[in-house]
Amino acid sequence: MIPQFTIFHIIILIIISPISPPQAYAQLEDVIIAQNGCNSTCGEISIPFPFGMNEPHCYAHKWFEIECKSNTPYLKSLNLEVTDFNDYYSGLVQIMNPIYRSNCRHNKTSSNDNKTVTINLRDSPFVYSQGENTFLAVGCNNLAFLQSNGTKIGGCVSICDDENNNNFDVGSDGCNGRYCCKTSLPSHLSEFNATLEVLREDSSNGCSYALIASDYWISLDNSYMDYLEVETLNELKNMEYAPALLEWEILNDMLINSTFQLPSDPICYDSNVTSLSNRTTGRQCRCSLGYTGNPYVSGGCTEIPGFFDKNNRSKKWAIVGVSSSLGSIGLLIGLWFLHKDMKKRMIKKRKEKFFKRNGGLLLKQRMSSGEVNVDRTALFTLKDLKKATENFNKNRVLGKGGQGTVYKGMLVDGKIVAVKKFKVEGKVEEFINEFVVLSQINNRNVVKLLGCCLETEIPLLVYEFIPNGNLFEYLHDQNEDIPMTWDMRLRIATEIAGALFYLHSIASQPIYHRDVKSTNILLDEKYRAKLADFGTSRIISIEATHLTTVVQGTFGYLDPEYFHTSQFTEKSDVYSFGVVLAELLTGKKPIFSVGSGEFQNLASYFIQCIEDNMLFDIIDKRVIKEGEKEHITAVANLAYRCLELNGRKRPTMKEVTLELEGIRVLNKKLNVQQNHEEIELAGIEEYQHWDGFSASNSLPFVDSQTYSTDSEVMHIIALK
Known part of the structure; x- marks a missing residue:
């Protein structure tokens, strides 16, 4: 979590510095990244403090201890291979995450078919990054589920329209339900495994995979998974692990119960990386404006060359003078518009995330392909259904069952409908199943499905209203x-x-x-x-x-x-x-x-x-x-x-x-x-x-x- 003022600092730095940040960093020499007297490399990978090897004073806590095996670093307490520590200030570490597979008995990794290993980061300073990773499933006619603590918390469906079960030619379709599907991760995910289930008993499945992987690894051009590398998907049969990113923080307990103390010169702030309730659980640090390096080591923040010279100071004062002349009113108006725009973007992003998590891309694909009757099935917006049900007023409840609650609603055209809100967050199995089944039924004595809404954390189905x-x-x-x-x-x-x-x-x-x-x-x-x-x-x-x-x-x-x-x-x-x-x-x-x-x-x-x-x-x-x-x-x-x-x-x-x-x-x-x-x-x-x-x-x-x-x-x- 980055304090808001650091964003302003970065903008000023870009404007006034004659040297672009990457060039400035390239000029830095002898940057201190590890504690004094500690080895800071394993193979070709640099290991920045609070991570470290060998001696206890070389790492902040046993959770950050690195074991170097055959020139490959591992998080010793979790036995996870580390492939990159990213930037010193990013709070991210890249590890190799297991790939779950099903029906792969003829592949090299047959011994790992239906892998049951569970990755558990509980009580550690690490969680899977929600913003940097994606849950991905590859294969034919599968229901893939992401599970945590024995509960399904996400999932998606992948289908195939041919018998090609070994080469997944996703082409320009992306990972939108054909051969491959994806969904976002929940926040603060610290424990998971994956399961793959057959979508239909008569389908030909072949080998299937499910994994959490870094967006950058599976994107072709850093376009956040708009297009996937076909080679990457087809290489899964020869892989047991894929890169994923973990977020980390210095837990409060580490600062209380150990000799390690954060340096006084960098900017350190409260963080809640591992908290499920948004309470403060630790601290993260960054170097002050004009400095770069490792803020967790004394003397690790080094001045950026050219940042504090005379010309830059005059530029900075000019900017400050102009900004002051605009007055506080202009600043407040700008902040208000920025807040409104950010809020609108966050709501839109949140809706898109839920839409993808609830199988929206697959449903849109089925509608466009003609598999689902568009005349009979529609995608409703959350705004329409909130208005129809008076924001899901309890007085509109028609009934409650094992799967969820049904509300009575009236659409803007005056049509009376029944809206089913599924009970358990992240459990989309019943929703997907009911949609798939009802989309194939046309019988006057079966309740008619009118459509669905996928913009909410819990998906909604809309049916004809049955009054009696x-x-x-x-x-x-x-x-x-x-x-x-x-x-x-x-x-x-x-x-x-x-x-x-x-x-x-x-x-x-x-x-x-x-x-x-x-x-x-x-x-x-x-x-x-x-x-x-x-x-x-x-x-x-x-x-x-x-x-x-x-x-x-x-x-x-x-x-x-x-x-x-x-x-x-x-x-x-x-x-x-x-x-x-x-x-x-x-x-x-x-x-x-x-x-x-x-x-x-x-x-x-x-x-x-x-x-x-x-x-x-x-x-x-x-x-x-x-x-x-x-x-x-x-x-x-x-x-x-x-x-x-x-x-x-x-x-x-x-x-x-x-x-x-x-x-x-x-x-x-x-x-x-x-x-x-x-x-x-x-x-x-x-x-x-x-x-x-x-x-x-x-x-x-x-x-x-x-x-x-x-x-x-x-x-x-x-x-x-």
Whole structure:
């Protein structure tokens, strides 16, 4: 952190000195960089104090001790190779950082495949420089994550549109998501490792890399990564380490608990290089105006030749006189404009950083390539969404979930939207996944994604607004003004079954939802069902039969087979849908109270009641009153099959959808017939109790012969 006055000093120096700074430094001889009597070189690298070798008085603290191995300097306490100490006053040291790789078994560095080493700088005076480094990932169809302390704090996606998995020809595209992606580092990063995950199961990946590296090393012309060196990327297969820059400071503890003291002649100031809370943690030093050298050594600051001669003094006084004549008002106005401009630049830079960190370059690329439908997906500005949600007012909250909070908003054109703000800073996995999945779905019973905002530290997704809440609330907190009728329950079940059938079998690539539950089924203005929340969903290859993952899901809906095997199949979604069917039939929650503080699992209770011939003891009274027993029994039997413990015995979502569509067709015909009879036979009792009914006597399957015609049903399915 540089004091503001030193910037002014540097400007004055450039104006008045007849010798440019580099030339002036070239004229300096015998600059003192190390303590008296200490060796200051290892190989060809000069080692400035507070770094040093051999004797304890040659370095300020053990953290700064250098070990010279085969003419190569290493930070001894961290065992990191040092390649450059930069300028004495920069507070930077360049080290060789490990490259993480995956699927590289045939390369020279195969022993380092899936490297698990963690770089830990905690309690040291070093952190990774946020401004000088970049997190970089190279490879095909990968999700690369930067992790710290076991938490994902950043990441990016790299894709390939060909089979070239070994030579990464990024060309003039830069590192913007094709073959290669990048993201900025968080501040005060002191511990990290990296992981590489497959973006799609059917993709051809080849060797992939992830690393933190210096911007200068990976830039072609010091243009801060606008273009990458193709040779550098292709050489990664032969490298184990890449240059990265660490910032450092003299920690306060070092000044208290050691004999080392900072010299009195240079300018030293408080710093917070290693602080997460912006409190002062150490000191940094610079030589006074007109001097250069190593400010951490007594006598290390040497006068710049020609700076203090008579001509320069007259120039300096002339500048001071002119500046004084401008007056304090002019100075204040200038400072005000400078402050406004700096603030605007900082906000713009911050937005650009977040945009890159949240995968914005990749999303823009996909939009321009046509992979994402531009007509359906847009990039919103933070300003627009803040205005739409009244700066994310808590009164605008629609709901909170495991991934984040959803707000209601109104855009400038009057359109009502739902804005999802992801919960955990830096965890963009769910955001990227949900965007990728929803951008490939076009189904009227799936919530529509309108766009996203990437200018914030936490990415935002924008959806169509669904006004009537979710099925769980509507089913378990029923409103008598708009009751949950049998017809409505049957229609909602059919619509969600059709949506899952679409995801499993009709989408360009199969999609497993992985979190089917009544809270993720929303109801629009006409109470049509919309499947939502695709943060944990996965796109898989057509040939794949399952997805092996860490077990995720909601208790009560979770497939027991998946829980025991960690293998998620399309039948796992079927099981969860079976629980939703049981909810619709019984009106009970997936985990419900049975009194005395005990709770019962609906799925197991539902199965037990059917097997004990007690089906209609648990069916919701309204369903019994309004539905035909054959139709209710058929739906119950379908739910029973969906809840089979053996996934292979469960029906597919196509079979489930066909059966529900068939039952709906019959129910509609029956309703028409009953309405006609009511007109003709007014006053005849329309309902009889079903005392003594046994589920074992009649649990019929509804097959295609019960439909009006096969073609009619298939036409209904095709419309989904």
